[in-house]
Amino acid sequence: xxxxxxxxxxxxxxxxxxxxxxxxATLTGNFFLLSLFTRIVILAIAAVSLNLxxxxxxxxxxxxxxYLGIGGYAIGILAKExxxxxxxxxxFALAASALFALIVGALSLRTRGVYFIMITLAFAQMxxxxxxxxxxxxxxxxxxxxxxxxxxDWINLSNKTAFYYLCLALLLVTIYLVxxxxxxxxxxxIQGARSNDRRMRAIGFATYxxxxxxxxIAGVLCGLAGALLANHTDFINPSIMHWTRSGDLIVMAVLGxxxxxxxxxxxxxxxxxxxxxxxxxIRAVTLPFLxxxxxxxVAEYWQLALGPLFLLVVLYARGGIEGLVAGVRRx
Amino acid sequence: MPAAASRGWWRVYAVADVLLxxxxxxxxxxxVVASDGISFxxxxxxxxxxxxxxxxxxxxxxxxxAGELTxxxxxxxxxxxxxxxxxxxxxSRLGLARSFQITSLFLDFxxxxxxxxxxxxxxxxxxxxxxxxxxxxxxxxxxRAALARVGLAARADTLVSRLSHGExxxxxxxxxxxxxxxxxxxxxPMAGMGPDESARMVALLRELKGELTILLIEHxxxxxxxxxxxxxxxxxxxxxxxxxPAEIRAxxxxxxAYLGEQEQGAGKASEAAHG
Numbered sequence: 001x002x003x004x005x006x007x008x009x010x011x012x013x014x015x016x017x018x019x020x021x022x023x024x025a026t027l028t029g030n031f032f033l034l035s036l037f038t039r040i041v042i043l044a045i046a047a048v049s050l051n052l053x054x055x056x057x058x059x060x061x062x063x064x065x066x067y068l069g070i071g072g073y074a075i076g077i078l079a080k081e082x083x084x085x086x087x088x089x090x091x092f093a094l095a096a097s098a099l100f101a102l103i104v105g106a107l108s109l110r111t112r113g114v115y116f117i118m119i120t121l122a123f124a125q126m127x128x129x130x131x132x133x134x135x136x137x138x139x140x141x142x143x144x145x146x147x148x149x150x151x152x153d154w155i156n157l158s159n160k161t162a163f164y165y166l167c168l169a170l171l172l173v174t175i176y177l178v179x180x181x182x183x184x185x186x187x188x189x190i191q192g193a194r195s196n197d198r199r200m201r202a203i204g205f206a207t208y209x210x211x212x213x214x215x216x217i218a219g220v221l222c223g224l225a226g227a228l229l230a231n232h233t234d235f236i237n238p239s240i241m242h243w244t245r246s247g248d249l250i251v252m253a254v255l256g257x258x259x260x261x262x263x264x265x266x267x268x269x270x271x272x273x274x275x276x277x278x279x280x281x282i283r284a285v286t287l288p289f290l291x292x293x294x295x296x297x298v299a300e301y302w303q304l305a306l307g308p309l310f311l312l313v314v315l316y317a318r319g320g321i322e323g324l325v326a327g328v329r330r331x
Numbered sequence: 332m333p334a335a336a337s338r339g340w341w342r343v344y345a346v347a348d349v350l351l352x353x354x355x356x357x358x359x360x361x362x363v364v365a366s367d368g369i370s371f372x373x374x375x376x377x378x379x380x381x382x383x384x385x386x387x388x389x390x391x392x393x394x395x396x397a398g399e400l401t402x403x404x405x406x407x408x409x410x411x412x413x414x415x416x417x418x419x420x421x422x423s424r425l426g427l428a429r430s431f432q433i434t435s436l437f438l439d440f441x442x443x444x445x446x447x448x449x450x451x452x453x454x455x456x457x458x459x460x461x462x463x464x465x466x467x468x469x470x471x472x473x474x475r476a477a478l479a480r481v482g483l484a485a486r487a488d489t490l491v492s493r494l495s496h497g498e499x500x501x502x503x504x505x506x507x508x509x510x511x512x513x514x515x516x517x518x519x520p521m522a523g524m525g526p527d528e529s530a531r532m533v534a535l536l537r538e539l540k541g542e543l544t545i546l547l548i549e550h551x552x553x554x555x556x557x558x559x560x561x562x563x564x565x566x567x568x569x570x571x572x573x574x575x576p577a578e579i580r581a582x583x584x585x586x587x588a589y590l591g592e593q594e595q596g597a598g599k600a601s602e603a604a605h606g
Contacts, residue, residue: 185451185459185467192448195437202397202435203510204423204452213458 006325011262014269018168022161034160035232040272041167042228045174047252047264049221054250055258056182057214058194062117063104063124064249067097067219069131069241071226076236077137079145086149086157090227097223098216100127105215109208124246131238142237149231157231167228171265174221179261181217190214255313257320266321274309278302348375349408350514350544351396351427356405358391358568365391366402367568373514373561378536378545380555383565384588389548390432392565393516396546397429398422410513424453426513430503430520432548436491442502443487446474449509477509478502481535497528504535514544521551533557556580564588 018041025034046068053059074093083089100123108119132140148157157163181187192200193207200207230236239245248271256267283299290298317324351373358366365388373379381389394400396407398419407415414422423429437445447470451457454470464470478484481501486494491502500520507515520536521529533554539545540558549555555562556576563573564585572582579585 181460183463183465184461185457185464185470187460188444188448188451188464189457192437192440195439196435198399199431199435199437199506200448200452201419202399202423202429202431203449203506204420205457206418206420210457 007322010266010322010325014266015172018171022164026161031160034164036272036276038160038164038167038232039229040269041164041171042225042232043249043252043272044265044268045167045171045228046222046225047249047256047268048171048174048178048261049218049225050249051253051258051261051264052178052181052221053215053218054253055260055263056187056194057190057211059109059211059215060117060250061108061120061215061218062243062246062250063120063122064218064222065241065243065245066100066104066124066127067222068226068229068245069127069236069238070097070100071223071228072230072236072240073131073134073137073226074223075149075227075230076143076145079147079149080137080143084147084150086151089149090224093227094220094223097219097226101216101219102212105212105219109211109215121243121246124241124243128238128241128243131241138237140238142235142239145230145234145236148234149227163232167232170224170228174224175261175265178221182261186210186213251310253320255310255320257322259319260322263320263322270321274306275302278305349373350375350410351546352408353396354406354408356392356395356402356407358388358395358400358402364568366395366405369405369565369568369570371563371570371573373544373546375544376541377560378540378547378558380547380549380559380562381565382549382552382555382562386567387565388568389565390518391568393429393518393546393548396516397427420452423510423512426511427516428507428510428512428514429516430507430518432518432522434496434499434503436499436502436506438492439490441488441490442478442483442494442498442505443471443474445491445502446477446505446509447471449506450474450477453510473511474509477505480508481505482531497524500524500528500532504532508539512543514546515539517545517547517549519548519550521549521554529554 018037021037022034025031046064050061050064053061071093074096075089078089078092104120104123108116108123111119137143151157155162155166157166182191189200189205189207189210192205193211197207226240229240252267252271253264254267255271256265257263279299279302282302282305283295286295286298313320349372353372354370356366356369357364369392371379381392383389391400395402398414398417398421402415405415406413409422409425409427412425414425414427417425437448440448444465447464450470450473451464475484475487478487481504483498483501483505486498491499494502500522504517504520507517521532524532529551536545536547536558547555547558559576561574562576562579564571564579564582566588571584571588572579574582
């Protein structure tokens with residue numbers, strides 16, 4: 001096992017890039033970039049958590065964005081009710097996510113395949129509509145969070161650089177945690193259940209309780225991402241839980257590579273970077289031919305270019321971006 | 332004790348070290364009766380073979396014994412305990428291990444990983460989230476031993492998807508052995524094997540015979556008659572004969588059941604030839 005493989009070089013490169021973003025932003029004064037990368041890092045946490053159940057556990061949850069919303073609303077609701085202490089807000093966000101995951105998991109894990117996908121989707125839609133109905137908390141429009149979570153003298157989340165580094169540190173902790181989990185006894189049970197659940201039961205595993213535990217862990221990690229996201233945007237509304245958001249998370253995991261712990265980080269990075277870059281790119285390419293107005297209009301259809309890209313990855317690079325570089329899957 | 336005998340004859344056997352006792356097992360799928368009042372008892376240490384024509388309900392029987400299917404009627408006792416309502420994983424932890432007729436493995440793991448999982452299943456709960464399981468010698472060593480036992484030691488680090496069919500069959504058995512069972516339920520362990528591989532499997536089963544109680548389903552009659560202490564013949568879900576290999580060989584009903592099957596087979600073959 002050598003340390004200097006293309007894959008490790010890529011991972012190290014990405015981590016270095018992520019670590020240096022605030023430095024670059026401060027030097028150039030480009031705080032849009034810092035905000036963009038804060039978003040990338042937060043959604044990477046969500047994608048890594050989804051990948052724990054989807055990539056390693058074979059549980060394709062189509063409602064994972066619900067935890068972003070539950071984590072976010074936990075912060076927003078407490079803030080609105082005058083509780084600003086992060087020491088109360090964050091555990092509340094995580095506990096709420098855990099409880100929701102426990103309920104959804106307990107029911108959905110009794111089913112398989114398409115039914116599992118549909119039940120997770122249905123629960124997420126349910127929470128989405130509950131949030132729309134919360135008139136006190138902004139209903140459809142959502143609500144502004146006037147004060148970010150307060151952690152006393154520990155850390156000031158309103159400092160954009162400090163907040164970014166907190167998110168990055170939490171992403172690294174999440175990756176390490178998931179990496180330990182998937183290689184532990186527990187992780188092997190989860191992967192065995194993905195591979196052949198029937199055989200797992202035949203050799204003596206009560207797979208249901210392991211899968212349920214895994215489902216709750218992933219929910220809590222994604223709830224953490226939700227709490228971060230609410231603090232990042234200073235705002236929360238139901239659209240964060242829309243089913244297309246869950247789809248985005250799945251795309252991130254698949255795009256980056258489901259077989260590895262780090263893959264979804266690459267997926268989050270590339271998807272959000274493409275979302276930002278593709279319109280500008282299309283405008284630049286078509287400008288000489290079409291002129292300003294038409295080029296801008298064509299650029300609105302940037303998703304037409306994203307679709308085929310995604311298709312190429314699914315068809316020709318089953319291990320995602322990470323798999324392309326590593327040439328090895330799983331682990 | 333005539334009273335006890337009339338209430339349930341297996342209760343008498345229970346005194347004589349019966350490990351697995353089945354009484355009145357029935358299972359139907361729609362109009363098809365797959366198990367029709369099956370009763371038998373297997374004493375500790377016996378190798379008990381179940382034979383019968385295709386569609387006799389042999390796999391359905393094993394599936395009920397292993398706990399994946401619940402019988403409509405009847406009772407299964409293992410080690411003196413009623414396990415009829417226990418799920419598969421609980422039965423496995425009690426020491427009832429099965430192998431599958433159609434290979435059922437973790438294809439994206441190595442052979443060693445497959446067997447180590449089987450060891451892990453019987454090494455306490457698996458809510459351990461931190462230590463690298465692939466580095467735990469307490470799991471790897473017994474797994475290596477089980478692989479060596481079936482002759483797969485050299486293939487330990489090969490991905491299962493790259494192993495041959497014969498090796499898959501060996502791995503099936505290694506996984507069942509790795510759970511440290513009291514009894515093996517083997518569903519056609521030699522299915523699809525070449526003559527050399529079959530011979531090796533027979534030798535291995537003969538070796539295991541002294542240590543474990545075995546229920547064997549197998550189409551290879553030569554192997555069955557060479558290995559079995561007792562043979563039960565199943566036709567259309569019903570036991571038509573049970574006895575020592577010599578008794579079964581001499582049994583007229585059994586001959587007819589098998590002859591009938593052969594004639595049907597020949598008829599179908601000639602039909603196909605004409606069509």
